[in-house]
Amino acid sequence: MEPVSATPQTPVVVPELLDALRADLTTAGYTVEHVAELLGPVASGALDRGESLPALRATAPGAPAGGDPAAVLTRAFVLGAPVRADALAGALPTLGVEGARRLGLVDAAGHGSADEVRATVDLRPYAATDGTGEAAWWVASDLGELATGAALRTDHVLGVGGASVTLAQATVRDPRRRVLDLGTGCGVQALHASRHAQHVVATDLSARALAFARFTTALAGLGPDRVELRAGSMLEPVAGDTFDLVVSNPPFVITPRRADVPAYDYRDGGRSGDDLVRDLVTGVGAVLAPGGVAQMLANWEVRDGEEWHERIGAWVDASGLDAWVVQRDEQDPAQYAETWIRDGGTTPADRDAWTSRYGAWLDDLASRDVAAVGFGVVTLRRPVDGPPTLRRLESVTGSVRQPLGPVIAAGLAAHDLVTGLSDTALADLRLVHAPDVTEERYLQPGASDPRVVLLRQGGGFGRTVQAGTALAAFVGACDGELTAGQIIGALGALLDVPASDVAADVLPTVRGLLADGLLTPA
Known part of the structure; x- marks a missing residue:
């Protein structure tokens, strides 16, 4: 499928109509949980895989759940199927069909109760857990391929995707005065930031994206005094400003x-x-206040003959900031090409387009000797004073326990603690092992002493540390009663x-266990 050239409308903010919409969505129980209940596990699972037919059947007017207001809203605004005007009016009794049309949410074939109404935007419930706890909103974006049956337009405004959820869960969420959401898209990160920031500035180069972000944040009850939208590329709209947190x-x-x-627009x-x-x-340090943190998702090229961390490592060195980079995935050129060609709506069935674009990707990456492309989360921090002290680049490709934001925040704080501690001061600390840490011992049959002792972290990054006899005994004794020095003396x-x-033997590893959260000060 080729991208559609026509650009559809964007939703508009009419305060009194948004109040009515918000009330109707609440009354309808238009939530992630209720929609999943209406669809059932089979249709929900198929929808997650990009197949809409089971969900269309589950929400059809004659289906058991078809008359539920949330089913009507799901059928219209998620699946993109036409619904009768009287059915939509029943699901939005305060707003009405005309109010939905005035907000730019639907087009109606006529004014009769049996006339068809079609959604012009995707409007769906969103629920997530970040570092401040559970949250739920409604998010507006362009209708996707599943609803339109066509490939994405190049100015498509993406809704909530896996990448945006990953970033929201990885972001530190301690209270901040000013937060910048750079490249806000439909406004998801701005929603999350609004829960722990006094003021959020959200930027995007796309005017269409800003229109959706304006609608989404207004529907959440966030006015310009809480979320300010600015148009422009990269850091240009905030030149001269400083922020306590930047998310992108x-x-x-x-x-x-x-x-x-x-x-x-949303990805290139x-x-x-x-x-x-790289840029x-x-x-980004130019807009970070002292102690300010920047967190972003990133792709970086791994050139032939280089390790994955060399290129991104050179960038963080040039930034002059503390840096913690976690690579979560790595793809070879063919895998990378296939991922993003499919993302744009081209499939192997479109043989000519697929072959042409596949070749273009391979040629482009080969022209720079790219052997692989890494994907991960980059956390940067402006030191309060002095040069940077944190440079951590690691590959964590296994499963992790979300949300990671509190883990990253704790890791930054632990780094500061450990960096400032002499061995004497460390020995004076009373330590406890984190409640999610377990110990595994592996013995040969009949042996009294284990050959291998592993300390496993149940949360966060799920780290595993192999411990010798002394370290295992030290950690086992860390219950906050004795200082580290007293435990060492007893051992x-x-x-x-x-x-x-x-x-x-023990203290260098104890520093690492503190930095990784397996041990904490009592």
Whole structure:
């Protein structure tokens, strides 16, 4: 399928009509939980895989749940199917069909109760858990391929996707005065930021994206005094400003710069290779207040003969900021090409377009000797004073326990603690092992001493540390009663070795366990 050139309307903000819409959506029980209940597990699962037929059957007028107001809203605004005007009026009794039309949400074939009404936007419930707890809103965006049956337009405004949820869950959520949502899209990150920030500035180059963000935030009851929208590219709209937190799900996709390869506003930044991400990483410090944190999703090229962390590592070094980079995935050029060609709506069934675009991606990546493309979360922080002290680049490709935001916040705080501690001060601390830490011992049959002892973290990044006899005993004794130095002294006596030898063996790893959250100060 080729991208559709016609640009549909965007929703508009009419305060009194938004109040009516909000009341109707609430009364209808238009929530993630209730919609999943109406659809059932089979239809919900199929919808998650991009198949709408079971959901269409579950929400059909004659189906058991078909008359439920939330089913009517799901059929119209998620599935993109036509619904009768009287059915939509029943689901939105305060707003009415005419009110929905005035908000730019629907087009009506006529004025009769049996006339068909079609949604012009995607409006769906969204629920998530971030570092401040559970949250629920309604989010407006363009209708997707599943609803329209056509490939995405290049100015498509994406709704809530996996990347935006990943960023929302990874963001630190302690109270902040000013937050910047750079590249806001439909406004998802701004919604999350509004829960722990006094003021949010949300920017985007796309006027259509800002229209959706304005509608979504207004529907959530957030006016310009809470969420301010600014148009412009990258950091240009906020030049001269400073923020305590910057979040960004930028257009990081590495797309061939060729006329026959469509570039989508929501994912393609118009730069060659990974230049946009490089510029953001190296430049975001200009708008960070001292102690301010920037978190973003990113793609970076891994050139032939290089390790994955070399390129992104050079960028964070140039930034002058504390840096913690977690690579979550890595794809070879063919996998990367297939992912983003499909994302734009082209499938192998469209043989000519598929082959042309596949070749363009492979040629583009090969022109820069790209062996792989990494994906991950980048956390940067402006030191309050002095040079940066944190440079951590790690690959964590296994499952993690969400939300990660509190884990990252705790990791930053633990780094500061450990960096400022001498061994003497560390020995004076009373420590406890985190409640999610378990110990595994592996013994040969008949043996009394384990060959391997593993300390496992049940939450966060799920880290595993192999521990020697002394370290395992040290961690086991960390219940907050004794100082680290007292435990080390007791272990020295038990093992019949000098306490200084035990300290030299244990304390460097204890610093790492503190930084990773397996141990915490009592």
